[in-house]
Amino acid sequence: MRFTVPEKELMFPGHVACPGCGGALAMRFALKALGEKTMVVLPACCWTIIDGPFPMHSLQVPVLHTAFETAAIAAAGVKAGLDIQGKNDITVMAWAGDGGTLDIGIQALSGAAERNDDIIYTCYDNEAYMNTGIQRSSATPKGAWTTTTPEKTPKSEPKKNIMEIMNAHRIPYCATATLAYPEDLINKFKKAQSIRGTKFIHIFAPCPTGWKMAPDLMIKICRLAVETNIFPIYECENGLNYSINIKPKNQIPVVDYLKPQGRFRHLIQKDIEQIQKSVDFEWELLQYRASRDFTKSKNIQSQAKK
Amino acid sequence: MKKVITGNHAVSYGALLARSQVIAAYPITPQTQIVELLSEFCASGKLNAKFIKVESEHSAMTACIAASATGARTFTATSSHGLALMHEMLHWAAAARLPVVLANVNRAMGPGWSVWTDQNDSLSQRDLGWIQLYCESNQEVLDTTIQAFKIAEKVLLPVMVVLDAFVLSHTSEPVDIPEQTLVDKFLPPYDLKTKLDLSAAKSYGALTNPDHYFEIRYKIQKAHDEALHVIKDVDNDFYEHFGRKYGVVEAYRCEDAKVIVVTSGTISGTTRGVIDEMREQGRKVGMLKQKLLRPTPVDELRSILYKAQKIAVIDRNLSFGHSGIFAQEIKSTLYGLAGAPPIYDYVIGLGGRDVTPDDIREIIDNTFKAESPRDTIIWRGVRL
Numbered sequence: 211m212r213f214t215v216p217e218k219e220l221m222f223p224g225h226v227a228c229p230g231c232g233g234a235l236a237m238r239f240a241l242k243a244l245g246e247k248t249m250v251v252l253p254a255c256c257w258t259i260i261d262g263p264f265p266m267h268s269l270q271v272p273v274l275h276t277a278f279e280t281a282a283i284a285a286a287g288v289k290a291g292l293d294i295q296g297k298n299d300i301t302v303m304a305w306a307g308d309g310g311t312l313d314i315g316i317q318a319l320s321g322a323a324e325r326n327d328d329i330i331y332t333c334y335d336n337e338a339y340m341n342t343g344i345q346r347s348s349a350t351p352k353g354a355w356t357t358t359t360p361e362k363t364p365k366s367e368p369k370k371n372i373m374e375i376m377n378a379h380r381i382p383y384c385a386t387a388t389l390a391y392p393e394d395l396i397n398k399f400k401k402a403q404s405i406r407g408t409k410f411i412h413i414f415a416p417c418p419t420g421w422k423m424a425p426d427l428m429i430k431i432c433r434l435a436v437e438t439n440i441f442p443i444y445e446c447e448n449g450l451n452y453s454i455n456i457k458p459k460n461q462i463p464v465v466d467y468l469k470p471q472g473r474f475r476h477l478i479q480k481d482i483e484q485i486q487k488s489v490d491f492e493w494e495l496l497q498y499r500a501s502r503d504f505t506k507s508k509n510i511q512s513q514a515k516k
Numbered sequence: 517m518k519k520v521i522t523g524n525h526a527v528s529y530g531a532l533l534a535r536s537q538v539i540a541a542y543p544i545t546p547q548t549q550i551v552e553l554l555s556e557f558c559a560s561g562k563l564n565a566k567f568i569k570v571e572s573e574h575s576a577m578t579a580c581i582a583a584s585a586t587g588a589r590t591f592t593a594t595s596s597h598g599l600a601l602m603h604e605m606l607h608w609a610a611a612a613r614l615p616v617v618l619a620n621v622n623r624a625m626g627p628g629w630s631v632w633t634d635q636n637d638s639l640s641q642r643d644l645g646w647i648q649l650y651c652e653s654n655q656e657v658l659d660t661t662i663q664a665f666k667i668a669e670k671v672l673l674p675v676m677v678v679l680d681a682f683v684l685s686h687t688s689e690p691v692d693i694p695e696q697t698l699v700d701k702f703l704p705p706y707d708l709k710t711k712l713d714l715s716a717a718k719s720y721g722a723l724t725n726p727d728h729y730f731e732i733r734y735k736i737q738k739a740h741d742e743a744l745h746v747i748k749d750v751d752n753d754f755y756e757h758f759g760r761k762y763g764v765v766e767a768y769r770c771e772d773a774k775v776i777v778v779t780s781g782t783i784s785g786t787t788r789g790v791i792d793e794m795r796e797q798g799r800k801v802g803m804l805k806q807k808l809l810r811p812t813p814v815d816e817l818r819s820i821l822y823k824a825q826k827i828a829v830i831d832r833n834l835s836f837g838h839s840g841i842f843a844q845e846i847k848s849t850l851y852g853l854a855g856a857p858p859i860y861d862y863v864i865g866l867g868g869r870d871v872t873p874d875d876i877r878e879i880i881d882n883t884f885k886a887e888s889p890r891d892t893i894i895w896r897g898v899r900l
Contacts, residue, residue, distance in 0.1 A: 249712055251582070264728055267719040272712045274585055275721030276578065277604055283568075283575040287540065287582025288712060290566035294537045294588050300714065318578070321571030 214393050216242040225268035227260040230425025232415030232432070233334040234260055235389050237269070237305065240332060240411075243399035246271060248301045249292075251285040253315060254278040255307035256341045256417075257334075281306040282319040286327035301330060301403050308335040308349035312370050323379035326407040330399070333372065333410070336417035344420040351440075352488070353481050354473045356420070361476040368488065373412055373446070380449035381408040387443060388414035390432035394443060394455055414441040422472025434467040439493040444500065450510065452500040464489050517693050523684030526654040526691050527593060527619040527677065528553035530661025532563050533699040534617075536591040537706075540568040540579035542598060545631045546681045547621045550593040573598035577605035577616070584614040585720060587708040589665065592616070595681065596623035596637045603641065606674075610645025610736065612721060615668030615675070615706070618646075619661060622781065622832075623681040624867040632868020633681035635781065635833035639809075639841045645736045647675040647743055648809040650780040654689040659760055660807075662694070666703050666750045671743045673736070681868065683782040694758055702757045740811040747808060764808040767820045769795055773802030775883050776824040778846055780806050783830055783871055790876040801880055806842065817849045824857045828883040830876075832865045839863075839893050858889035864896040 220241035227234035233256050241248065248271045252258055258275060262268050276284040285304035292300050306315055311333035319331060338356045339345040346356040348370040359365040376384045382405045387395035395413070402409035414435055418425040435441040436456055443456035464486045468474040477485075504510045521529070527550045531539070539558070541551040557563035566583075570576045573594050580590040594602065599620050609616045620638050624630035638648060647667060651657045657679050664675040679685060712720065724732065747764055755761035766784075769791050770776055779787050784805040794801050804820050806813075821827055827850075831840025838844065843861035850856040862879050865871040875896055882894070 247714060249714075258723060261719060261722060263723040263725055264719075265722075267717065267722065269719070270717045272714065272717055273719035273722075274582060274712055275719065276582065277608060280575065280578040280605070283540075283570060283578045284582040286568060287538065287579035288586055290538045290540075290568055290579065291583030291586030291588035291590075291712075294564070294566050294583075295586065297586075317571060318575050321575055324571070325569065327568075 215239070215396055218242065220246065220270045222268045222270070225260050226262060227256070228417070228419045228425070230416075230418040230428040231256070231260070232389055232417065232428055233257060233307070233336060236334045236395070236413045236415045239389070239392050239395050240303070240399050241269065241271065243396040244301050244303065244403055247299060248303060249274065249288055251276055251281055251288060251302065251304045253281040253284070253306050253310045254341070255310050256336070257305060257307075259341060278310055279314040280318055281310055281315050282322035282327070282329065282331055285329040285331065286322050286325070289328050303330040303332060305332050305334065307341070308333060308337060309339045309347040312348045312372050320379065323376060323381050323408045323410070326381060328406050328408070330402045330409045330411065332413060334413045334415040336415050336420060337369070338417070338420050340417045340420045353477055353485060355476065356473070364476065376410040377446050377449040379408070381410060382406070382448055383409040383445065384412070385410070385445035386412045386414065386441065388432040388436060388441060390429050390436065391443060391456055398445065420473070423470050427470050431467065431470060434462065437462045438464045438467045439489050440464060440467055442493065442496055444496060450504045452496070452502070454496065454500045518690050519693055520688045521654060521691050522549065522686055522688050523654045523657050523679045524549035524621070524686065525553050526658040527661050527679070528557070529693050530658045531591045531617075532557050533694060533696060534591070534662050534665045534703055535589065535705075536563065536565050537588040538566045538568070538580065538583035538590045539592065540570050540576040540590070541592050542570050542573045542576050542594070544573070544595050544598040546623060546685045547593050547595040547598070547619070549685070550619060573601045574605060577602040577609065580616040581605060581609050581612060581614055584616050585612065585712050587706065587711040589706040590616050591618070593619040593621070595621040596625055599637045599641060600625065606641055606644050606646060609674040611732070613672040613736070613739070615665070615672055617661070617664045617668055617675050617677065619677045619679065621679055621681050621685045630867045631681065633683060633832070634866045634868065635841070638676060638678050639833050641676070642810060642841070645673060645740075646810065647673055647747070648678060649675065650678045650807055650809060651684065652782055652784040652805065654684060654687070654691045655760070656762055657684060658691055658693065659754065659758070659762070662699060662703060663750050663754055667743065667747050669706055670746045670750070671739045673739050673743060678781070680782045698757055702754065744811050744813065762807055764813040765816045765820065766805040766807065768803040768805065770802030770804060770820055770823070772800055773823075774800040774825045775880055776821055776827050777801065777803045777876070777880060778806060778821070778827060778829040778842060779803055780809070780842060781832070783832060783865070786871060786873055787830070787876050790873050790880065794877070794880065799880070809845070812845065812849060814849055817846065818853065821846065821850060822853060822856060826883050826886070827857050827859045828879050829859060829861050830879065831861060831863050832871070834863055834866065860886060860889050861893050862896050863893045869897060
């Protein structure tokens with residue numbers, strides 16, 4: 211089989227991520243796709259640490275660290291600064307965690323998306339504030355344990371649907387990806403790089419430390435998340451045209467995904483049934499969205515491109 | 517070319533003539549006209565800049581920081597709550613050593629909502645590493661805005677140009693708008709040596725452990741020490757190009773003055789008239805206008821104020837639980853000088869209450885009469 215993942219590494223092996231970190235591997239693949247003419251903006255998140263303390267730096271591209279809630283606008287500022295100096299062939303990528311994206315950074319992200327600032331915004335989603343020691347975020351799934359949602363009162367609210375929020379901005383490109391499907395992930399970054407405007411990529415990036423699971427299960431849990439429809443792999447152009455990129459052949463029950471993770475160990479049969487129901491509902495909804503064919507409506511297509 | 521323009525538009529012309537490259541701003545009264553006119557300059561092609569119409573002041577400052585880190589000349593303007601919302605990123609701009617220029621229109625903080633002037637907004641940002649310059653007239657606003665870029669880029673510190681709400685921001689005065697070619701000579705293109713650049717895969721602002729952090733803070737202080745000289749050099753250089761200069765402080769009729777009134781912002785203009793009038797009556801009174809708050813112009817303040825018998829500081833601001841902030845500044849500057857004059861702290865005009873020549877006369881009369889300074893604030897115009 212042809213190996214389509216670029217061989218060139220833009221991340222040194224000497225980073226300081228935990229074993230089995232999904233966020234670290236995600237960056238490695240993203241930079242393989244984007245190449246050397248890239249600048250990365252990092253708000254407060256695990257990657258603030260992973261990149262290395264001053265004077266160390268584990269990426270072979272320039273990095274601008276910025277405050278927690280500012281990833282999107284900092285990337286837009288870098289892009290504007292480069293453009294006005296005629297350096298307009300550089301890809302600027304904001305790289306933020308789920309807290310920095312779905313919670314504290316959503317205002318700046320929405321602002322950048324509304325202006326259609328020419329950046330790639332990546333959210334590597336490990337479903338909690340992992341850098342501060344596993345506190346719930348609005349990306350934490352219903353039923354999960356975190357240090358602020360203890361087992362007796364696990365998180366009672368469902369995960370915020372950031373993809374739908376971004377799609378509602380009608381930005382040119384939104385996509386999900388995960389580490390069990392590196393070629394899909396890399397292709398999505400390449401596609402994002404070829405499009406002008408705001409691109410949003412949502413990466414499912416497990417945190418074995420925070421999810422209370424063995425580090426060597428990281429890739430497997432990514433695959434299970436997709437095969438159980440917990441985290442479907444799809445993309446959406448202009449907020450309208452959905453396509454599901456990876457369709458599980460046989461749907462596996464969510465319990466197979468939940469069981470290896472200590473953060474779900476308190477769940478009883480009834481809870482698991484509820485999670486299954488809500489996953490089935492969301493999957494059906496996504497399939498419905500993907501089945502709508504707006505390409506036949508010239509009017510909608512021409513409006514979408516505006 | 518002379519034009520009758522508001523203080524706000526004087527800022528806009530300053531940012532235009534400085535050839536700002538990236539502007540990011542959010543509307544807030546009474547600043548909005550600054551960025552409205554800049555939007556028009558950008559739309560008409562008069563100014564070749566990227567104008568990012570951000571969704572908050574926090575993002576405005578972040579955009580300026582990020583663009584500045586690439587080597588672009590950046591500008592923003594705000595006021596009051598907008599400046600307060602920027603607070604986190606104001607720290608960031610200074611510690612990242614990026615020469616962002618910001619115009620702040622002094623407006624009181626809520627609640628209750630106020631759009632009128634006092635200095636608590638900018639003074640709340642005093643300790644972050646920004647250079648702060650307070651202006652008295654629209655001409656000074658324009659000239660200081662142009663100077664600010666040169667100062668900022670020489671010492672790699674951000675600069676805040678401060679003007680009073682409405683008294684300057686919305687008041688028209690004749691202003692000499694310099695020729696672009698002359699401004700270009702005075703202020704060459706920005707050339708940041710260490711910047712985000714593909715030729716060097718560096719990281720900026722990374723986690724800094726106790727082995728390195730302290731020295732970075734020390735260097736900010738050293739940059740402020742250097743800024744004291746640079747600000748004066750830039751002012752002199754400006755004088756050579758444009759025939760106007762302002763000084764870090766201005767001593768007005770302070771020779772042989774028994775009482776010196778310390779002012780900032782537009783209260784200086786009101787005081788100037790009262791001083792002239794009282795001098796005609798033979799009263800030995802002068803004014804020290806403090807234009808530069810940070811870095812503190814210690815030598816100038818000491819050498820001028822030391823000669824007075826009494827000092828009256830006028831504060832349109834208040835550090836609750838202590839005193840007026842300029843009074844604290846003056847007290848700490850003179851502390852330890854044997855025979856330093858007593859300092860009287862007048863707090864006046866908060867939330868834009870008018871400060872009239874009568875108020876200044878009363879302050880001066882009261883200071884002449886007072887026997888020994890009280891430790892407490894002397895309130896002017898509080899209706900109890």
